[in-house]
Amino acid sequence: MEIVVLLKQVPDTETLIQIAEDRTSIKTQDVKWVMNPYDEFAVEEALRIKEAQGGKVTILSVGPERAVEAIRTALAMGADEGILIDDPSTEGGDALGTAKVLAQALKETPHDLLVAGQRAVDDDGYQVPAAVAALLGIPQVSMVIKEEVREGKIVCERTIEGGTLVVEAELPALFTTQKGINEPRYASLPGIMKAKKKPLAKKNLDDLGLDPSEVGKGGAKCRVMTLSLPPERSPGKIVEGETPEAKAAELVRLLREEAKII
Amino acid sequence: MAQGVLVVAEQVGGAFRKIAYEAVSEGRRVADTLGESLTGVVLGSGIEAIAPELGKYGADKVLVGDDPALADYTTDAYANVVCDIVRKSDPKVLLLGASMGGKDLSARVAAHLDTGLAMDCVSLRVDGDALIATRPMFGGKVLAEVSVQGTPQIAAIRPNVMEVVEAERAADVEKISVNIGVVKTRLLEKRVETAAKMDLTEADIIVSGGRGMGGPDFSLLEELAEVLGGTVGASRSAVDEGWRPQSDQVGQTGKVVSPGLYIACGISGAIQHLAGMGTSKYIVAINKDPEAPIFKKADYGIVEDLFNVVPALTAQFRKLER
Numbered sequence: 025m026e027i028v029v030l031l032k033q034v035p036d037t038e039t040l041i042q043i044a045e046d047r048t049s050i051k052t053q054d055v056k057w058v059m060n061p062y063d064e065f066a067v068e069e070a071l072r073i074k075e076a077q078g079g080k081v082t083i084l085s086v087g088p089e090r091a092v093e094a095i096r097t098a099l100a101m102g103a104d105e106g107i108l109i110d111d112p113s114t115e116g117g118d119a120l121g122t123a124k125v126l127a128q129a130l131k132e133t134p135h136d137l138l139v140a141g142q143r144a145v146d147d148d149g150y151q152v153p154a155a156v157a158a159l160l161g162i163p164q165v166s167m168v169i170k171e172e173v174r175e176g177k178i179v180c181e182r183t184i185e186g187g188t189l190v191v192e193a194e195l196p197a198l199f200t201t202q203k204g205i206n207e208p209r210y211a212s213l214p215g216i217m218k219a220k221k222k223p224l225a226k227k228n229l230d231d232l233g234l235d236p237s238e239v240g241k242g243g244a245k246c247r248v249m250t251l252s253l254p255p256e257r258s259p260g261k262i263v264e265g266e267t268p269e270a271k272a273a274e275l276v277r278l279l280r281e282e283a284k285i286i
Numbered sequence: 287m288a289q290g291v292l293v294v295a296e297q298v299g300g301a302f303r304k305i306a307y308e309a310v311s312e313g314r315r316v317a318d319t320l321g322e323s324l325t326g327v328v329l330g331s332g333i334e335a336i337a338p339e340l341g342k343y344g345a346d347k348v349l350v351g352d353d354p355a356l357a358d359y360t361t362d363a364y365a366n367v368v369c370d371i372v373r374k375s376d377p378k379v380l381l382l383g384a385s386m387g388g389k390d391l392s393a394r395v396a397a398h399l400d401t402g403l404a405m406d407c408v409s410l411r412v413d414g415d416a417l418i419a420t421r422p423m424f425g426g427k428v429l430a431e432v433s434v435q436g437t438p439q440i441a442a443i444r445p446n447v448m449e450v451v452e453a454e455r456a457a458d459v460e461k462i463s464v465n466i467g468v469v470k471t472r473l474l475e476k477r478v479e480t481a482a483k484m485d486l487t488e489a490d491i492i493v494s495g496g497r498g499m500g501g502p503d504f505s506l507l508e509e510l511a512e513v514l515g516g517t518v519g520a521s522r523s524a525v526d527e528g529w530r531p532q533s534d535q536v537g538q539t540g541k542v543v544s545p546g547l548y549i550a551c552g553i554s555g556a557i558q559h560l561a562g563m564g565t566s567k568y569i570v571a572i573n574k575d576p577e578a579p580i581f582k583k584a585d586y587g588i589v590e591d592l593f594n595v596v597p598a599l600t601a602q603f604r605k606l607e608r
Contacts, residue, residue, distance in 0.1 A: 035424070037425065037538045037539060037557075037558040037561075038556075038557060038558065040557070041424045041427045041428055043428065050424075050428070061539050062539075118402070119393075119403070119405075120396060120397060120400070120402070120403070123397060145424070145425060145538055145539065146423065146424055147423050147424075147430075148405070148406060148421075148422065148423050148424070148425065148542075149405050150384075150389040150390075150393060150405050150406065151393040151396070151403065151405055153393075154361075154389075154390060154393030154394045154397065155393055155394070155396065155397035156397075157394070158365070158393075158394045158397035158398050159397055162470070163361070163362055163470040163471045164361055164390070164394065165361070165471065166361070166386070166389070166390040167386060167390075169532075179474065183386065183533060184386050184387060185385060185386055185485035185487070185488070186478060186484075186485050187476065187477050187478040188476075188477045189358075189359075189473060189475070189476055189477075190473070190474040190475035190476075190477070191360070191471055191472070191473055191474065192471065192472045192473075192474050193470060193471045193472075194470040194471075197470070202532070203532050203535070203539060203540070204531075204532040244402075244435075245400075245401055245402030245403075245434065245435040245436045246402040246403060246404055246432050246433075246434055246435070247432060247433050247435065248430050248431070248432050249418070249431045249432060249433050250430075250431045251423075251428050251429070251430050251431075252428070252429050252431070253427075253428060253429070254422075254426065254427075254428075254429050254564060254565065257564065257569070257582075257583045257584075257585075259581065259582045259583070259584070260569075260584055260585035260586050260587065261585075261586060261587070262576075262581070262586075262587045262588070262589060263586055263587065263588050268590050268591075268594035268595045268598050269598045269601075271588050271590055271595060271598075272588075272595055272598035272599040272601075272602050273598075273602055275570065275586055275588060275599065276599065276602040276603065276606070278586055279547070279568070279570075279586070280606075283547075283568050283585065283586075285546055285547050285567065285568050286514070286547070286603070286606075
């Protein structure tokens, strides 16, 4: 079973995000970069499938040089090899552009199963995995909390609003991981040592035979014009009262008469 | 030359979801700005009768794809049909709801059609011929204004944010033949977990509990939610403790919600939680720690043990009901 995990390096969710002077990107100094939290579930699930069925887990990412760290973390968890598509022309591209780069790289990378986090917590796009599956013409199952690979198919439990769907897809297929699917393992010290020696290939758009005008900033079909911080919520009032009951009564009054929400 | 605005209106079990009305209402507004007509699309099986309902929210025309193969949502069948409709009708703008199914569908459709998609938008505007969308990033810590290119320009709108506006017209309903195409997925089973529980992303009132709950007993919050007609959510710590299911988690690694009223009980207000609920219209915080960061974001704060205040609140609201 050839399993490829689509992985992204993102700012840690505890990071205070600040907007850069160009107003279209964020300040990257002082940012702690980590593997996208949902991708940790993807790496873990890929490793479990490999452990049960045999095969190989490859980590594929698009990003700058620093993204090597996130790939190494996945290798330290137990993945076999990594590929980083590092090309300045991909910066400022959109989700579809990234998906085109990944899909092109996957044409040269054997794969029975693709696994990705349900979304990256930086641009919250929810788009890249589905677009990769579409471009490769393979089925996708999103937001998976349980899966089983059997006889050339994968059966997934997919979360939807207020319930779960059990969906079967023919391989090769892609699924995205939702929290709850597993508890990602920590990289062990021997794992970290071993990861340093595992193969990690770097490629650029030229190596993939892609035209930067199609996948980079110029080809973006969803372009960031400006970033802004959401309006600061001003701290409101502390509801006073002698007893919990009095405070509750005053809150109800404020919600009805001032906020007019109830 | 592309023309018109097309809206995919999501239905479940023969009833439109609220997001369908939101999407059609927003579609009407975009169509009016562009001076274009608005067409709704309904896909499913045995759903023809509900189609005219979209006229109430401004659809000039409704295309009905009624086929047993569309009885349940599968990504490939729905994506194939939507792409086929788009290729035939060549709209300028395509809107969908960014529900869990809608996110999955819109991403696949945009890739097939090789066009721009703005995901999970909280507002849309038109500048000349360009669709400009505002969408939260970094779990709501940043708002991005994006311009969507290509034909059609696609936007998936976040549930529970855009207003439902009635704009009565008699929609012209047209049954279309659907091209299901190649389908490589199959629905084996559908499990409805809690039929009565409204999804957090659609709820107008959310009562959320955090570490301060001290354990898995959320019955006090459930009672308050019930009397308010709301639903119960949880912070990451409460979910990580195993007190609540993952589907209840509000925050950057859970659900991003924007209800009219968010009542945070025993939640300190970690940055990643605030990112997930900061767009709520009104925030109430109940916490015994006066230094809890949640108070800086709350419209109304009560410094008190939640176990004393929440039952008192429930009793107050019950009194109002009578």
